[in-house]
Amino acid sequence: MKQLRFGVFENAQANDSGTATWRHKGNKRDHFDRLEYWQEVARICEEGGLDFLFLADAWGWSEVNGERPDICSTESLDLPRMDPFIVAAALIGQTKDLGLVVTGSTLLEQPYSFARRMASLDHFSEGRLGWNVVTTGTAETAVKAFGVPMVAHDDRYDMADEFMELSYKLFEGSWEPDAIERNKDGHFANPEKVHRIKHKGTHFNSDGYANASYSPQGTPVLFQAGSSPRGRQFGGTHGECIFLGGGTAEKLAEQVKSIRDEAVKAGRDANSIKLMSAFSCVIGDTKEEAEAKYKEVLDAQNPEVAVASYAMFTGLDLSSYAPETKMSSLHTELSQTQIARFGDKTVADVLADWHAHGVKPAPLVGPAEEIADHICELADATDLDGFLLTPVTQPGSTLDFATKVLPILRERGYAREGYPEATLRERLVGTATPQLRDDHPGACYRAGAKG
Numbered sequence: 302m303k304q305l306r307f308g309v310f311e312n313a314q315a316n317d318s319g320t321a322t323w324r325h326k327g328n329k330r331d332h333f334d335r336l337e338y339w340q341e342v343a344r345i346c347e348e349g350g351l352d353f354l355f356l357a358d359a360w361g362w363s364e365v366n367g368e369r370p371d372i373c374s375t376e377s378l379d380l381p382r383m384d385p386f387i388v389a390a391a392l393i394g395q396t397k398d399l400g401l402v403v404t405g406s407t408l409l410e411q412p413y414s415f416a417r418r419m420a421s422l423d424h425f426s427e428g429r430l431g432w433n434v435v436t437t438g439t440a441e442t443a444v445k446a447f448g449v450p451m452v453a454h455d456d457r458y459d460m461a462d463e464f465m466e467l468s469y470k471l472f473e474g475s476w477e478p479d480a481i482e483r484n485k486d487g488h489f490a491n492p493e494k495v496h497r498i499k500h501k502g503t504h505f506n507s508d509g510y511a512n513a514s515y516s517p518q519g520t521p522v523l524f525q526a527g528s529s530p531r532g533r534q535f536g537g538t539h540g541e542c543i544f545l546g547g548g549t550a551e552k553l554a555e556q557v558k559s560i561r562d563e564a565v566k567a568g569r570d571a572n573s574i575k576l577m578s579a580f581s582c583v584i585g586d587t588k589e590e591a592e593a594k595y596k597e598v599l600d601a602q603n604p605e606v607a608v609a610s611y612a613m614f615t616g617l618d619l620s621s622y623a624p625e626t627k628m629s630s631l632h633t634e635l636s637q638t639q640i641a642r643f644g645d646k647t648v649a650d651v652l653a654d655w656h657a658h659g660v661k662p663a664p665l666v667g668p669a670e671e672i673a674d675h676i677c678e679l680a681d682a683t684d685l686d687g688f689l690l691t692p693v694t695q696p697g698s699t700l701d702f703a704t705k706v707l708p709i710l711r712e713r714g715y716a717r718e719g720y721p722e723a724t725l726r727e728r729l730v731g732t733a734t735p736q737l738r739d740d741h742p743g744a745c746y747r748a749g750a751k752g
């Protein structure tokens with residue numbers, strides 16, 4: 302039996318993942334732009350002993366035939382959003398142990414300034430920062446908004462590899478961990494321990510000194526969730542904690558193995574990567590109560606959201622097809638996964654499915670014991686290291702999980718008691734020190750960067 306890790310998926314916007322549950326009377330997510338909302342979520346996470354709060358993010362928005370449908374505004378489907386870095390910064394002083402994971406795009410950020418922002422958060426949080434590395438799937442609208450050239454899918458991962466290389470130089474190689482002496486009778490920093498880094502690449506150039514000094518973890522804990530073959534290869538090379546989108550035990554076990562195999566190919570220990578599956582739940586004292594609770598969530602959602610949101614991923618307007626049309630007869634040049642994954646289902650089945658949970662995994666609906674059983678069985682059958690709760694409503698979903706399911710998992714030995722005195726990396730990845738493991742590709746850039 303493994304002691305599992307647990308995180309909560311959040312997004313600084315009113316809805317996420319293709320659903321729009323903001324109208325539900327108990328859901329406070331529509332106040333995502335108020336600090337009190339985030340303070341409450343963070344407090345629940347920390348009191349519940351969760352490992353981290355994960356702040357997803359995306360740039361851009363989805364369009365159908367070059368337009369943003371009005372329902373995207375009336376139901377707040379992609380916009381507006383808040384900056385996850387600012388949310389994390391605002392929560393550092395409110396929390397003591399909770400890990401804070403921010404999403405940063407290798408397509409749209411500038412590595413040099415990005416490294417300073419990350420180091421600042423890692424310093425202030427005393428080593429509780431994680432970086433979810435994304436190449437930005439919503440690239441087309443995002444690049445137009447940023448006024449930068451479009452980069453094709455696999456090339457975005459090549460660009461991400463180079464972004465990582467330069468980031469490692471800045472995080473690991475410019476300032477040695479003990480460069481700062483802060484000695485009023487001597488030096489502030491030892492010049493022999495501050496190194497110039499040089500990087501001349503295909504996408505990025507940099508020549509100079511990192512703007513911020515070595516932070517408690519050096520490189521923040523690296524999270525990733527790419528699922529394409531190139532995405533898995535990237536994750537196996539750089540990721541320390543990888544999210545899977547959920548699914549059956551069989552599918553998850555296959556994905557876990559494939560990512561561990563990628564790690565080995567990259568010269569890393571297979572178990573140095575922690576694999577966490579997204580999951581969702583609605584909890585009641587009885588099955589009937591949980592089902593009634595879930596029905597309230599579904600009833601609060603405008604059914605047209607499913608049509609608009611599905612069209613965003615595929616460009617297809619499912620309302621224009623007969624309900625009994627087989628999904629296998631449709632075609633898109635956008636996300637083909639969003640057709641293929643429904644196999645032989647009909648248009649009516651898919652709209653019902655999408656209305657219920659969008660791209661999130663279908664929630665487990667039932668009493669806390671049943672949810673805990675499912676988590677334990679999945680962990681035993683798959684070699685997963687943990688789970689990422691994708692809430693249905695907030696902060697209710699997190700509160701229910703933290704106060705009803707986690708105590709059962711603790712009793713059974715699947716979840717740890719309390720927080721150890723450790724950085725996020727030591728706690729989550731199980732490293733002996735706060736820094737990257739020696740077999741991680743970033744470790745070779747420590748002190749005295751390569752040119």
Ligand SMILES: Cc1cc2nc3c(=O)[nH]c(=O)nc-3n(C[C@H](O)[C@H](O)[C@H](O)COP(=O)(O)O)c2cc1C
Nearest residue numbers: 357358404435437526527528529532544545546579
């Ligand atoms: C749990 C989870 C969280 C994710 N969070 C984000 C995110 O915050 N921002 C983002 O652009 N993509 C996010 N993704 C998507 C992945 O990072 C990735 O872009 C997507 O799986 C497509 O990868 P691929 O092109 O390699 O298949 C997430 C995926 C999962 C499963």
